[in-house]
Amino acid sequence: MYNQTEIIKDTTNLGPEGELIINMGPQHPATHGVLHLVVTLNGETIKKIEPHLGYIHRSIEKMCESLTYRQFIYVTSRMDYLSSHINNLGCALLIEKGMQIEVPERAKYIRVILSELTRIASHELWLGAMAMDLGAFTPFFYTFREREMITEIMEETCGARLTMNYIVPGGLMYDIHPDFQKKVKAFIKQFKEKVTEFEDLVTNNIIFQSRTKGIGILSAEDAISFGCTGPVARASGVSCDIRKLYPYDVYDKVEFDEIIETAGDSFARYIVRVKEMNQSIRIIEQLIDCIPEGEFVGKTKNVLKLPKGEFYTRVETARGEFGVFIVSEGGTNPYRIKFRSPGFSNLSALNHMAAGSKIGDLMATMGTLDLVIPDIDR
């Protein structure tokens, strides 16, 4: 986000002490999107990382001010596109909380199952992309094979593969597909078989371990101070799983563990996400057979109007705590809306985590932060 002259100055000149300044991104194979990092290097060692954002900023917050409460939900799919279902869920939960809409049990169960499937899909993609950042191309294809099963389930039930747009305030847009349960079970079976592959290929691999262990350390205090949430904070030993702390939908009815590691390094973040996938499978297994019969959408008014006041909900996306803050004036549109995106806070810790390490470590650290750029820029 420099003007032209400054870009030229940046790439040809050196830093104040003769450091190398490289512009990593906005087009760079490891940034997975249009993230622009200005990295100050001393040889191979990183001195400072300065993120420059905004390449995919669409001002969703401003956009939502002119949309009705029914409409704005689907814009949030475009923020963290890998957990779009959970984003939608967060917005719907806020409206339901604000207007006291009763959600049928069936809808709650399905929402949670789909959230967990989304989480697995997101983590699978992350796993592949992370391995690719470290130079191992092959796991990417293996993870995508399982992810494809999830996207097919989504396609069949929700009608879309990535931005599902399946949630309406009060429930779901339509009922699940008759094959839904069968397919989910088939997926669980395949996933359990294939998850060992990643242990052989990635987790236990000596190169991978030496690339991630002790790299990008984030202490628990720093994690809290930087506002990190999700797997990033949990790998540092901070308990911050919204599903446990402030359960929504039917998360209070299922048993699962909040995965907490204490090392705070890249490997711990990796392990947290891998174990989280298994916990998600556990949640789905508990719910898939006992989806109650009944309505899939509750009774709502045609035109939704949030009462005057301020509302905040949070949900646990694949990347951490996603918060929706709405200031309502009582009309059909939100007066002011703020999305607290997990990636934005997690990114702010990047400089702290990666400064002093090598360029190769930056890839490991950035990879385990699991950055989704539209989520950061909004």
Next chain:
Amino acid sequence: MFSLEGITTTTQNWLFAKFDPTIALAIECIIVIFLAITLFAGLGLVLVLMERKVAARIQIRLGPNRVGPGGMFQTVADTLKLIMKEGLTPDSADKFLFNLAPFIVMMVAMLLLAPIAFAKNFQIWDINIGVLYISAISSLSVIGILMAGWASNNKYSLLGAMRSGAQIVSYELSAGFAVLTIVVLTGSLQISEIIAAQQNGWWIFKGHIPAVIAFVIFIIAVTAETNRAPFDLAEAESELTAGFHTEYSGMKFALFFLAEYINIFIVCAIGATLFLGGWMPLHIGSWEAFNNIMDYIPSSVWFMGKTFFLIFVIMWFRWTFPRLRIDQLLNLEWKYLLPISLLNLLLVAVIAILGWHF
């Protein structure tokens, strides 16, 4: 039995009978140059396709399958595309070095072809210090890479080139030691003699465990020397976009690309020659019948088979492992490979002196 030896001798006899010896030699040189360049182009096309197919199979996908039967002409199409592309030279680059670098890299790869025995008595130059020649020339390729990285005036390129320098200089050592073990066992630096010494069994079988260790070290070291994953730090895609050849395009890029694959072929050929007996068929002790059957397979097929097997192993590495970090790469060399190969050389020397090998 089919042999390339017949063709070469007939040609030579004919040439020397027909022409003055100097002119005959010149004509032979031209033929050799022509053949070498043809081999280069052919190998480039085959190896790139092979890499893509191997990668595809490992990554549970089909790979190129649109151009020609089974995608056979994909690389031809790619080459055509690269030839048509504009060869950009950055404004602030050192133009002379920038344009020279790909040719240096290419020339080094070509020079290395000289002492390789492709089949029985089919060798360009059977120099009596063959192994030394290979070690000496192969370390030159770093100059081309450094030149490319420096002349591009790009920070990514510079970092990649510097990495490459550190990497090749250090891995030269253990590759050299691994080669030395075979030299110690054979007692000769000449390629043809090394192959002849494997008449009754390849060194990897005859040399006990030390030869196996040397072989493993050799494979690791040459993977690093050719800048292949998991040691592809010089072009570390996710870190330095494309490393030293970031600024290259068109045919100049293609030369780097080609040189990479030719280098792989050459180091694998050397590995096959030293450890797997080169063109020597698989002979097992006194099983005369078996040995005779093996002799019926042409020597060139043996050589190519072994070489391509080693190439496959190196490709297999690439599509399995993550990349190392620069300090880990140097750690691996100086803390693990070098001490082990030094000890190994000592062991081999003892074995060779006591005559414990078969």
Next chain:
Amino acid sequence: MSNEEIKEIISSTLPSATYDETGEWLNVIIDSKDWKKIAAECRNGALQMDFLFCLTCVDWKTHLTMVYHLTSTKHRHNIVVKANLDHAMPEIETVCDIWRTAEFHEREVFEMFGVNFLNHPDLRKLILEDDFKGFPLRKDFEDPINMIKL
């Protein structure tokens, strides 16, 4: 900790603070000048509000309101701190030395609302271009080129 206890603690530091309990969480409305003091108290005092999970601003046309959502990872209580700012010259003390996450969030609010954070170490535009004019999230922002009127 219950709302009453929180109120008591805050009032002991800042008697002028007013409270609003209509929402989900306790809202503490303070004067913008007192923010730094109350922030340090919230973070380091008995409240242990170590997690600033949302920092934003609301444009009320007549004035701006900074909204800080705070929680404690130890006690699990939440409060919302609000400070009204002048529309023409919005200024407030930075808290990025107390909660480091505030650094990025404040830079975002700075470019989107034009709030000047005093003593911020690196108050530059984070998302928008350096030469961008105007504050997009303010209600009076008009961009006839990029905003498509439907």
Next chain:
Amino acid sequence: MFLKEYISDVYTGVTSLLKGMRKTGYYFLHPKEIITEQYPDNRATLVLAERFKGEVVMPHDANNEHACTGCTACEIACPNGTIKVVTKFDITPEGKKKKAIDALVYHLELCTMCNLCVIACPSDAIKMVPTFEHSVFDRSKLTKILNKPASKIREGIE
């Protein structure tokens, strides 16, 4: 002690690498695991989920009649202004004026496939269909008029 650690380091390292190679080697030797779909060639057998939201269409029956009354519910429901309803007044045989659609303009390039318009439609005049090959060379070709020429509203739909 140091030597023992050193050797076990090397051993575990090498075995972990070999395990990974076994996995990739397995896939190399088992071409049946290949999951590539050769998309343009498999068009004939390609089955898309019936719910797949590809684009909005307006179904017409054999008499070239649709069910759209021109109530603009879809236009109001749409978050992006994708749908524009242009109405006109028909003269019924009894001589009364009746509101009908002139054109239902649909901008596929703006559509986010949220399905709100389909839900909002009181007479089920529009629906989502699972087509997905929308690429064109000119963006203006993505602006479609959903009602067919000379089509009219089905009898009995108010």
